[in-house]
Amino acid sequence: MTIELHVEGMSCQHCVSAVTNAIREHDAAAQVQVxxxxxxxxxxxxxxxxxxxxxxxxxxxxxxxxx
Structure with missing residues (x-):
């Protein structure tokens, strides 16, 4: 299923990586677009x-x- 989230506090590519990695720690197969x-x-x-x-x-x- 596709989930849309609004995330505050992201300001750079490091933030994008941190959010993506956090999600993939719980689901390695997750597809993430930020x-x-x-x-x-x-x-x-x-x-x-x-x-x-x-x-x-x-x-x-x-x-x-x-x-």
């Missing part, structure tokens, strides 16, 4: 949304909305 300018993160994953949100939170970024 739009740094808008803060939008699209994730194709079988993991529950809450697990992905928790992974991003642990990496130090705030998920402000889920779809």
């Amino acid at each position: 739009d740094l300018a808008s803060g939008r993160v699209l994730v194709e994953s079988a993991q529950p949304i809450e697990a992905l949100k928790a992974a991003i939170d642990e990496a130090g970024y705030a998920v402000t909305s889920l779809r």
Whole structure:
């Protein structure tokens, strides 16, 4: 399933990598697309949304909305 998240606190490519790696630690097969300018993160994953949100939170970024 595709999940759209809005993530605050990302400001550079390091942030993009950190969020991507945090998601892939929970689902190595996840497809992740990050739009740094808008803060939008699209994730194709079988993991529950809450697990992905928790992974991003642990990496130090705030998920402000889920779809």
